[in-house]
Amino acid sequence: MSVCRPARCLFSKGSTTALPKPSSPSSHLRPFSTTPSRPARKRRPHYPSIKASELNLLNTAATSQFPNYTTNETDLLAKRYTPSQIAAIKAAEAAIDPRDILTQGQVRTDPWRLPYKSDLSQIDPVTDHADKLSHHDLPKNRSFRKTNESERDAAITQVANETLAKLYPDGVPEGQLNPTQEKQLQQAMEAALTQAVLDPRATYTSKDPATVATLADPRHSIVLPSLPRLDNKMAKQTRRLADEEQEDPRQKQLLQYLGWDKQNLRGIRTKTLVVHGVTNQTRMGKIRSMYYLTIAGNGDGLLGVGEGKSVEPEEGRKQSVVAAIRSMRPIPRYENRTIYGDLERKVGATKVQLYSRPPGFGLRVQHLIFELARAAGLQDLAARTPRSRNKMNVIKATWEALCNQRLPDEIARARGKKLVDVRKVYYGGSVH
Structure with missing residues (x-):
């Protein structure tokens, strides 16, 4: 392809000897596109551009929603606050632009918002704690004195009994208690004694019972009172106790199948050993899902x-x-620590060989068999996997081998013999 034609197109006005410098480059060059240059565009918008700042819409809305303090409001503030506080309020009002509050602020509309717009000048019983009172706030016309040892012990006993009466309105439980109830009662008694020791009635006393009653105000106590609980419908629906558990339909069905309670189910230890993705080819395409293999055991057979x-x-x-929990089976254990003799099981191309070992040998097996043995409560075991080591087959072969052990009683009964335990004779009565 010749380059003469493009050259003639670009330099059509030039000569072969010397190319004069053009006065305006844009007039001598052929444009490469049909779009006119920016200076050549003389388009105007169909409608004039109107800005919100020109209409003062923000200023009007901000002034209407957040107006300035009037003279009457300023006089009321001056009666309540000191001059330095009034100056701080004015400086804060001048530093905050009402337009920023309008554009960046947001009024809460959720159900958990406060039911009022507070200026934080009053104490709310739900969100704020009451102010503490000192000995200077006690009535001036009433006499107090410090308690002696006997009066202090009597006051501590009385305050502790009042606290326990609030914790147990039906009376302190008596008789045979389970460990949980005993622990709760012990904690309640310790809390009641601690609060009684810190109560001012245990430190000060008076001859007038009405004078002593003024010390029962919780604002005099060093212990902060607990916040009141909300009783509205929304709070009851959203409130959830710490010890409350969500009811699972699977767990409920499992407990009915096993005949257990939740306490027995908590003693089961589960562990997922195999996790991988699988694919099912259907006429709609490939359906991907996750596969899990889990073991479960109570550590005791x-x-x-x-x-x-x-x-x-x-x-x-x-x-x-x-x-896994539904398929749990009892595992025979010799002396509650190892298996009966040597076991061998084959699943697919995987072969697992298990060997019983003496006390103190430990679990010298691979990690999958180790988890199975620990969940079953075995302590002394050796194992080999001479062939394939597929994880799923190793777990299944080990489980089947442990569940299908041949017990010495069965072998003796099949041979028509009687099984006699001679360990006490040979080991001198030392049986593990």
């Missing part, structure tokens, strides 16, 4: 394995946990 799969990760994990 119960062991279970469960699987779960779902598109939602949390749903699949819960399925595996429930399945």
Whole structure:
């Protein structure tokens, strides 16, 4: 392709000898686009641009919503505040632009907003604590004196009994108590004694009972009173106790199936050992989900394995946990520490070999078998996986091997023999 034609297009006005310097470059160059240059555009908007600042809309709205203090309001403030406080209020009003409050501020409309617009000059019983009173606030025309040891002990006993009566309106529980009730009662008694020692009635006394009654004001106590609880409908719906648990339909069904209570279920230890993604090919495409394999055991001879799969990760994990708890089986343990003899199990291409070991040997196995043995309550064990080490097959083979042990009683009964324990003879009565 020749470059002569583009050159002639660009320098059509020039000569072959010397190219004169053009007066205006834009007039001698052929434009590369059809869009006119910015100076050549003479478009005007169809409507004039109107700004909000020109109409003073913000100023009008800010003045109407946040007006300045009037003369009467200033006189009322001067009666309540000192001149230095009045100067601080004026400086704060001058520093804050009402337009900024209008554009950047926002009035709360949620159900949890305060039911009033407060200037923070009054004490609210819900959000604020009452001011503490000192000995200077006691009535001047009443005489007080410090208590002696016997009066102090009697006052502490009386105040502690009053506090316990508030904590237990039906009376302090007596008789046989479970550990939880005993702990709660002990904590309540300690709190009542602490509050009684800090109560001013244990330090000061008077001959006039009405004079002593003035010290019962909680504002004289060093202990802050608890905030009152809200009793409206919205607060009751949103309030949730710390020890309250959300009812799970799976857990409720599981407890009915096992015949347990929640306390027994808390003693089960679960652990997810295998997590990976799976894909199901359907006519609608590939459906991806998560697979979970979980073990469950109480550490005292119960062991279970469960699987779960779902598109939602949390749903699949819960399925595996429930399945593991439902499938728990008793694991025979020799001396509650190891297995009966040597075991071997094969699942797919995976073979697991388990060996019983003497006391103190420990769990010298791979991590998957270690978790299974710890959940079942085994302490001395050795294992080998000579073939495939697929995680799912290793767990299933170990679980089946532990559940299908041949006990010495069964072997003796099949041979028509009688099983006799001679450990007390050979070990001198020392049986682990």
